[in-house]
Amino acid sequence: MSGVPELLVLxxxxxxEMYGYELVxxxxxxxxxxxxxxxxxxxxxxxxxxxxGALRSKEKxxxxxxxxxxxxxxxxxxxxxxLHEEWQRLSSGIDAxxxxxxxx
Amino acid sequence: MSGVPELLVLxxxxxxEMYGYELVxxxxxxxxxxxxxxxxxxxxxxxxxxxxGALRSKEKxxxxxxxxxxxxxxxxxxxxxxLHEEWQRLSSGIDAxxxxxxxx
DNA sequence: ATTGCATACTTAGTGTAACTAGGTATACTA
DNA sequence: TAGTATACCTAGTTACACTAAGTATGCAAT
Numbered sequence: 001m002s003g004v005p006e007l008l009v010l011x012x013x014x015x016x017e018m019y020g021y022e023l024v025x026x027x028x029x030x031x032x033x034x035x036x037x038x039x040x041x042x043x044x045x046x047x048x049x050x051x052x053g054a055l056r057s058k059e060k061x062x063x064x065x066x067x068x069x070x071x072x073x074x075x076x077x078x079x080x081x082x083l084h085e086e087w088q089r090l091s092s093g094i095d096a097x098x099x100x101x102x103x104x
Numbered sequence: 105m106s107g108v109p110e111l112l113v114l115x116x117x118x119x120x121e122m123y124g125y126e127l128v129x130x131x132x133x134x135x136x137x138x139x140x141x142x143x144x145x146x147x148x149x150x151x152x153x154x155x156x157g158a159l160r161s162k163e164k165x166x167x168x169x170x171x172x173x174x175x176x177x178x179x180x181x182x183x184x185x186x187l188h189e190e191w192q193r194l195s196s197g198i199d200a201x202x203x204x205x206x207x208x
Numbered sequence: 209a210t211t212g213c214a215t216a217c218t219t220a221g222t223g224t225a226a227c228t229a230g231g232t233a234t235a236c237t238a
Numbered sequence: 239t240a241g242t243a244t245a246c247c248t249a250g251t252t253a254c255a256c257t258a259a260g261t262a263t264g265c266a267a268t
Contacts, residue, residue, distance in 0.1 A: 001255065002106040004194065005226070011201055021245050027201070034197030041227060043247065064235070067245070084202070090108065091195055093138030097115055097131070098188070105226065109255070125216050145255060147218065168264070171216070 001090070003083055005037055005045050010072060010080040013055065019067040020046055046070055054079045105194070107187055109141055109149050114176060114184040117159065123171040124150055150174055158183045 012018065012026050020043050028036045049055045054076030057068050072080070116122065116130050124147050132140045153159045158180030161172050176184070 001108050002225075004105050004198070008198070008201055019245080020247095030201045031197035032200050034193045034200065038227070038229095039246075040229075040248080041225095044226090047247090065244070066234085087198065089138045091198075093135035094108070094112070094191065094195075096136050096138065097112055097134045106254075123216080124218095142256070142258095143217075144219080144257065144259095148255090151218090169215070170263085 003086070004035075005041050006049065007080070007083045007087060008035070008037070009042065009045050009049065010054065010076055010083065013070055013072045014077060014080055017069045017071045019060075019069050021067075023070075049076065049079075052079075107190070108139075109145050110153065111184070111187045111191060112139070112141070113146065113149050113153065114158065114180055114187065117174055117176045118181060118184055121173045121175045123164075123173050125171075127174075153180065153183075156183075 008027050008031075009023060012023060012030065018026060020039065023046075024037060024039055024042050027042070046055065046057075050057055050070070052075070054073060055070045056073055057070050060067050060069055112131050112135075113127060116127060116134065122130060124143065127150075128141060128143055128146050131146070150159065150161075154161055154174070156179070158177060159174045160177055161174050164171050164173055
């Protein structure tokens, strides 16, 4: 029903390349602390998405520290679109059940 | 991450008593067809919630047909409140990641 | 009569996503 | 040299949601 971690990872990487550890913080920060995903959640998602061809990674060396940057592919963008749409369906469905007096 | 079926069941039953089969349709209808949960999803949720004391059931006979009506308990209302809050956190978190220029 | 459909409820079994909890290794700071 | 922040990794568990199948009744059509 959810797919939230995948959605967030794809969304953030569609804006700029990031490495895993950075992503973990970015999720917390951009969601205004509403969502906090542990490294143990984020890394497996990255690996799975790369295996599916939705992401591409490249290793970079920054002041003696190895980082693996991930960028989104065309396939990943399509996946993001589909997931986002699915999320909106779910979200507006729930809003309708609660709000009642919803839009349109 | 989700708990959506549970949330919807509790919400609808907080408005009026219903039986399982009726709930299945109510979810589809009130969500404007955005969400459709099969009986095989709804019934187990009802059983689990009743076992936890969040719902109370009573059998009724309507024109020769047996129906099991479920009503929400005080405990169920608390559970609903918590789940709803959780949902709003998640939802506004995702909105923030997407919207960017969000409220407050 | 009986075939079929809508109603109404049930549950075993499956799949998988999310998470916990642990681990490795490097750099910097006290 | 001890501790903390950075950076990555994964085995294993759990919790759900879901599929698919089944039972049983009432009613309508043929």
